[in-house]
Amino acid sequence: MPASVHANTTGLPRETAGRASYNKAQRRASVQALLLALPLIVFLLSTFIAPIAMLLARSVQNHEVAGSMPALTQALNAWDGRDIPGEPTFALLASGLKQAQESGQLGAVARRLNFAQPEFRSLLMRTARNIRGDVPKAWKPALIGIDERWNSPEVWRLLKRAAESPTPDYLLAAMDAQVTPQGAIASMPANASVYREAFVRTISISATVTLLCLVLGYPVAWLLANLPAKTGNRLMLFVIVPFWTSLLVRTTAWYVLLQPGGVINSVLSGLGLATHPVPLIFNRTGVLIGMTHVLLPYMILAIYSVMKSVSPVYVRAAKSLGAHPFTAFVRIYVPQTLPGIGAGCFLVFVLALGYYITPALLGGAGDEMISQLIAMQTNTQLNWGLAGALSAYLVIFTAIFYFLFNRIVGIDRLRFG
Structure with a gap:
């Protein structure tokens, strides 16, 4: 039998050459993809990753x-x-x-x-x-x-x-602890303890804003997803328009609306619902209103993107089998929108953790979030080490929350649009 026929029959030389050619093509495609992404990688490293790493390093530098x-x-x-x-x-x-x-x-x-x-x-x-x-x-x-x-x-x-x-002094100070002259670690006095309460307050405000956005955003997302396409697209503009407006402008608008002589208190007084101005600003109420308004579109869009893919056939089938409309909605429709709920809650909560402008303008003395304290240490106290320690704890908590959320809900199964 000729050698060429033997080679074609076994296929070994041709298979080896084909595999080598395929691997070479894959390497060439990988290099081309890396070169295309290289400017973005350099930009992220120089303007995002490196500054964050430098700030976190300040938490242990002395x-x-x-x-x-x-x-x-x-x-x-x-x-x-x-x-x-x-x-x-x-x-x-x-x-x-x-x-x-x-x-x-x-x-x-x-x-x-x-x-x-x-x-x-x-x-x-x-x-x-x-x-x-x-x-x-x-x-x-x-x-x-x-x-x-x-x-x-x-x-x-x-x-x-x-x-x-x-x-470790900065990391201890960020948790209201210190090293005693004897070398032991002790908590700061109660009248000097600031940062642990700030972390708890930050988590509490972020969780409350997330819950408010979910309660307000779910019905809006359902309405937009179930209206006719033409009407839904028009109403969607009211959700998207806030993204075209500066965060500072939106917060300042609430500052005008919520103040004692503002529009809301004037309307309440004109309707006889209030005999004196209702305290809506420089307190927790103002912070929650402002942050909920700013973050609500993120919740609506995350849930809306999932609701658009939910077929109405399942709810109609449940109703045809005798289920009450409310029961069909809760047991059939809502579980299919859980990926959107999870995505919206995760997005809003993480964004709320680092909010600064809205709490600073609308909040009071007892509503400082951890981002405000970080800004105070960098801009006023010039204590970059303590600012880095507070930032490190905030990053660690966000990473822990991401890990737990991923284990419970599964980030990889969520749909962000």
């Missing part, structure tokens, strides 16, 4: 003292933390304060230490001002003479902790 006074940092790392350090460490403190002041970094060091103890900034500034003169024979008595607090081991322990990097 470079102010170590970067400004490296020699003092090494001496403090070797110090046992019992009694006050010796003369060499005092001398390094004096030289470090001089260098930090000359380089313009003393303000950052003082601000970082002031987070640990509010009086630390004045201590450093006063000490730095008084060591500009002649060099004394011994720095230890000289610095203690400038301020008696340098004779306290607790002050030096705080300075030692502030020089350590990475540090």
